[in-house]
Amino acid sequence: EMCIRDRLGEVTFVTATDGNHGRGVAWAANQLKQKAIVYMPRGAAKERVDNIEKEGAIVRVLDANYDEAVREANKLAEDNGYIMVQDTAWDGYEDIPKWIMQGYMTLAWEMYEGLEAKNLKPTHVFLQAGVGSFAAAATGFLTNMYKEEKPVITIVEPETVACIYESAKANERVLVGGNHKTIMAGLACGEPNTVGLKVLLDNCEHFISCLLYTSDA
DSSP states (O other), X not given: OOOHHHHHOSOEEEEEOSSHHHHHHHHHHHXXXXXXXXXXXXXXXXXXXXXXXXXXXXXXXXXXXXXXXXXXXXXXXXXXXXXXXOSSOBTTBOHHHHHHHHHHHHHHHHHHHHHHHTTOOOSEEEEEOXXXXXXXXXXXXXXXXXXXXXXXXEEEEEGGGOHHHHHHHHTSOOOOOSOOOXXXXXXXXXXXXXXXXXXHHHHOSEEEEEOOOOOOO
């Protein structure tokens, strides 16, 4: 049997990540015997870098925030004919993010199956958001599965980079720039997924910007 690499030829996958998504892309590339280049934003945890490198990917930690890292990765892909595999969407780049969001629905499906087995229905669901891809996937799934009694859905973000919250207030896509600092790993994202944002604004009841207090004492 021909392996996928034989059919596709040599491919290089590119992505930007704060950790989990990049590790998944690196793992998939490794399984397919292909190359992966992963860009990470400033402050990326060493453990996350190491885990991605263990999958055989080239990791570059940039002096940039997450959204800037996405743009740099996309430029690298366009300049070299690589394949950009990103879990956020923007105008002109929406097909691959849609596929990834469909994959995220697996988590919501597993939750649904577990509750159904116990004859339970959720009344309230809290979803974390970075660019909103995972949150939108779960929201879309739950909205469709619980048409008669849809749970109240609340989106939660770190106050320092609450782009979905700000978009909900403005009722349009709001970009949050700057040097995003948060202990909520993976959520330091300032530019909403264009596809996911509409799902969230249309179907979520509440949006929370969460301020974390820390003390040096």
